[in-house]
Amino acid sequence: MAEELRIRSNGDLASALEDYLAEWSGRSGIAVEIWALPGQAVSRRVAQAVYATVVEALANVERHSHARLVSVAVTTGKAGLRMTVSDDGAGFAVDEAAPNAARGLTAMRAHFAGVGGTLTVNSVPGGGTTVTGVVRAG
Ligand SMILES: Nc1ncnc2c1ncn2[C@@H]1O[C@H](COP(=O)(O)OP(=O)(O)OP(=O)(O)O)[C@@H](O)[C@H]1O
Numbered sequence: 333m334a335e336e337l338r339i340r341s342n343g344d345l346a347s348a349l350e351d352y353l354a355e356w357s358g359r360s361g362i363a364v365e366i367w368a369l370p371g372q373a374v375s376r377r378v379a380q381a382v383y384a385t386v387v388e389a390l391a392n393v394e395r396h397s398h399a400r401l402v403s404v405a406v407t408t409g410k411a412g413l414r415m416t417v418s419d420d421g422a423g424f425a426v427d428e429a430a431p432n433a434a435r436g437l438t439a440m441r442a443h444f445a446g447v448g449g450t451l452t453v454n455s456v457p458g459g460g461t462t463v464t465g466v467v468r469a470g
């Protein structure tokens with residue numbers, strides 16, 4: 333995947349995200365608010381999973397949400413890494429009983445599952461969407 337090449341071998345997730353978010357915002361015309369970027373190094377595998385998930389989440393924001401603002405936070409601490417991508421757009425009905433089989437949501441879950449983490453999607457029709465991924469440090 334081309335996006336993966338942007339993360340240099342030293343795994344500088346914060347600057348890779350910063351660059352991508354600025355570029356995406358300029359292209360989409362949707363404002364991005366960066367609440368936090370990872371303050372400590374994460375493994376290359378985790379960095380790739382987070383980066384690929386942010387790319388996918390933003391693709392959905394651009395394509396489906398009609399949002400004006402998307403907020404991004406990636407924090408690291410003793411408990412691990414937490415990523416949230418939250419938009420103020422249209423939202424949609426997330427059917428927990430029959431998880432949406434579309435490629436994007438499945439891919440985001442798979443990225444986090446692949447590094448031992450979990451990903452959840454919360455959305456309220458008319459109230460925006462938040463994608464949250466959590467993974468233990470490593
Ligand atoms: N941020 C969002 N705002 C509004 N609706 C969303 C958002 N993210 C996802 N959705 C809804 O969830 C559906 C599933 O998303 P998913 O990314 O899995 O598939 P997709 O974007 O339709 O296609 P693709 O496989 O190309 O990603 C979307 O079709 C859309 O209806």
Ligand SMILES: [Mg+2]
Nearest residue numbers: 391392436437
């Ligand atoms: Mg999608």
